Amino acid sequence: MQQSDFFQSVFQVVQLIPYGRVTSYGAIAAYLGAKKSSRLVGYAMNASHGISGIPAHRVVNRNGMLTGKMHFETPDRMQELLELEGIQVEDNLIIGFRDLFWDPSVELAL
DNA sequence: ACGCTGACGTAAC
């Protein structure tokens, strides 16, 4: 494997995100037991470009803001994909983010 | 081989 185990874990969690739901980098990092490494989660997403099945558009920052939209094929692609899943987005901010938030440490840890 | 940057988040001031 080229990517570190941390990266693989991130990809796996991201793929587990249900349709119409979103999560944050920090939530994934916390689930992996490295909340301080939240930056690595975002960085892992950057590596997900060459991997299929990684809905990076469902991963946003703690504010529910589409900070990484600029890294997609097109800056508008991320918001577009979210709206297609029924998620309302305005000014790069997910509306009802708290309600759509999917926490792996809660949904998976159970 | 070395250093800076970067899809974040928390702590400190």
Add this chain to the structure above:
DNA sequence: AGTTACGCCAGCG
């Protein structure tokens, strides 16, 4: 309550 600084680790210049 708002702003600044730091940590984390991999990728790239």
